[in-house]
Amino acid sequence: MDGNLEQSRNALIQAFGRQSSFWGLGKTAGEMYAVLYFSPEPVSLEEIAKSLQVTKGNVSIAIRQLEQLGMVRRSWQKGDRRVFFEPETDFYKITRSVLGLRHKPEFDQSFLLVEESVQLAKQADSSNKRHTVLERLNMLQEFYRLLDSVVEVVSTMNSDQLKAAAEMFKLLAPVKQGDKEYGMPKG
Amino acid sequence: MDGNLEQSRNALIQAFGRQSSFWGLGKTAGEMYAVLYFSPEPVSLEEIAKSLQVTKGNVSIAIRQLEQLGMVRRSWQKGDRRVFFEPETDFYKITRSVLGLRHKPEFDQSFLLVEESVQLAKQADSSNKRHTVLERLNMLQEFYRLLDSVVEVVSTMNSDQLKAAAEMFKLLAPVKQGDKEYGMPKG
DNA sequence: TAAAAGATTTAGTACGTTTTAAATGTATTA
DNA sequence: TAATACATTTAAAACGTACTAAATCTTTTA
Incomplete structure (x- = not known):
C-alpha cells in the first residue's frame, strides 16, 4: 500500500480507538471500525485480525458489538465462504x-x-x-x-x-468578544 | 434518619453511581456526589467515607476529580479544622x-x-x-x-x-420517515 | 515545642475487563 | 461421507483501574 495511505490509516485507527474508548466501547472495537472505514471494500474477519494484531476470536466478539450498534454490516461474496464486514458510514x-x-x-x-x-x-x-x-x-x-x-x-x-x-442550533452561538471568528467557514 | 429518607437516599446513590460509571467517571465518584446532593448541609470527608464504606484516601482522591469538574466545592466551618464538601446543584x-x-x-x-x-x-x-x-x-x-x-x-x-x-429543540416535531420537510414548532 | 486531628500520598492488592489460545461448531466441497 | 475452511465459544491469562491500609504531610491546639 502507498506509504502515505498507510500512515493515514494509522492516524485514523488511533482517532477511532481513542473515541471508542472514551465512549465506553473499548479501544479495539473502535480500531476495528476504523479498519473498515478506511477500506473501500468489505474486509474479512481474518484480515481485520491480522491488521490489528489481535486474534480472530477477539474480532468475532468485538465486531458483534459494532453490529448490534448498527455501526457495521456483514456481507458475503459469491464463491467465498468467508464473512466480510463493511462500515455504516452515516x-x-x-x-x-x-x-x-x-x-x-x-x-x-x-x-x-x-x-x-x-x-x-x-x-x-x-x-x-x-x-x-x-x-x-x-x-x-x-x-x-x-x-x-x-x-x-x-x-x-x-x-x-x-x-x-x-446547523440551526449552531446559529444560536453567542459571538464571543475578541474572538477571531470561531468555528465559521473561512472565506 | 427517617427510614424513608434513608431508602430514598440509597436509590439516589444507586442512580448517580450508575450514571457516573456510564460516563466514565467511576461509580464511587458518582455515589459520593449523591451523598452530598442528598445532604442539606456540607458533609465532611470522613462522613462520606463512613456512609459509603470506603476509605478516606479513596474519598480524598475521588472528591478531587469531582472538584476539578466543578461538581463539588469545599467549604469550612469556624472552629472546625475539617474540610466539608457541598455539591454544585446546577x-x-x-x-x-x-x-x-x-x-x-x-x-x-x-x-x-x-x-x-x-x-x-x-x-x-x-x-x-x-x-x-x-x-x-x-x-x-x-x-x-x-x-x-x-x-x-x-x-x-x-x-x-x-x-x-x-425547550426550543424539544419543540421540533418529529417528522415521519420519507417526509421531506424539517420539523416545525407545534401550534 | 509536642501532641493531636485531620487530609493526602503511596505502594500494594483486589477486581473486572479485555485478550488470547484452543476447542468446538457449522457449513461447504470433493 | 470425510476433509476443509472458516466462525464462534470457552476457559484461562494478562492487563488496567479502583480501592485499601499505612505512612506522611499539614495545620492547629495545649
Whole structure:
C-alpha cells in the first residue's frame, strides 16, 4: 500500500480507538471500525485480525458489538465462504442508533431510580431535610426530562433533519468578544 | 434518619453511581456526589467515607476529580479544622463544565488525528482507494465540526439560555420517515 | 515545642475487563 | 461421507483501574 495511505490509516485507527474508548466501547472495537472505514471494500474477519494484531476470536466478539450498534454490516461474496464486514458510514445514523440502544436504556434506569427516590422522600416525615431533598430532586428530574426529550427528538430525526437542526442550533452561538471568528467557514 | 429518607437516599446513590460509571467517571465518584446532593448541609470527608464504606484516601482522591469538574466545592466551618464538601446543584452548569473539561479536549485530540489522516491521504498517489478514503474522511470531518460547534454553543450558554434552547429543540416535531420537510414548532 | 486531628500520598492488592489460545461448531466441497 | 475452511465459544491469562491500609504531610491546639 502507498506509504502515505498507510500512515493515514494509522492516524485514523488511533482517532477511532481513542473515541471508542472514551465512549465506553473499548479501544479495539473502535480500531476495528476504523479498519473498515478506511477500506473501500468489505474486509474479512481474518484480515481485520491480522491488521490489528489481535486474534480472530477477539474480532468475532468485538465486531458483534459494532453490529448490534448498527455501526457495521456483514456481507458475503459469491464463491467465498468467508464473512466480510463493511462500515455504516452515516454518522448521524450511528448517533441515533447508539443513543437509542446504549444511552437511552441506561438513562431510563437512572431516571426510574430517581423517581423511586422521590416517591420515598415524599413518604418521609416533614422536615427541613425532606424539604431540601425534594427541592433538589425536582431540579434533577426537570433536567432529566429535558435530556430525555432531546434524546427522543434526535432519535426520531433522520440524518438530514439532524443536520439541519444542528446547523440551526449552531446559529444560536453567542459571538464571543475578541474572538477571531470561531468555528465559521473561512472565506 | 427517617427510614424513608434513608431508602430514598440509597436509590439516589444507586442512580448517580450508575450514571457516573456510564460516563466514565467511576461509580464511587458518582455515589459520593449523591451523598452530598442528598445532604442539606456540607458533609465532611470522613462522613462520606463512613456512609459509603470506603476509605478516606479513596474519598480524598475521588472528591478531587469531582472538584476539578466543578461538581463539588469545599467549604469550612469556624472552629472546625475539617474540610466539608457541598455539591454544585446546577446541572446545566455541570454539563457545561464537564463538556469543556472532559469531552472537548478528548474531542480535539481525535479531530487532530483525523486532520492528520486527511493530510497524509492527500499526499498519497491518486487511486481508487485514496478517493474513497478522502470522501469518507470529509464526511467524518463535517460531522466532527458540527459536534464541535454544538459543544461550543452549549459551553458558552448560561443555564437559562441552555434551558431555553433545549425547550426550543424539544419543540421540533418529529417528522415521519420519507417526509421531506424539517420539523416545525407545534401550534 | 509536642501532641493531636485531620487530609493526602503511596505502594500494594483486589477486581473486572479485555485478550488470547484452543476447542468446538457449522457449513461447504470433493 | 470425510476433509476443509472458516466462525464462534470457552476457559484461562494478562492487563488496567479502583480501592485499601499505612505512612506522611499539614495545620492547629495545649
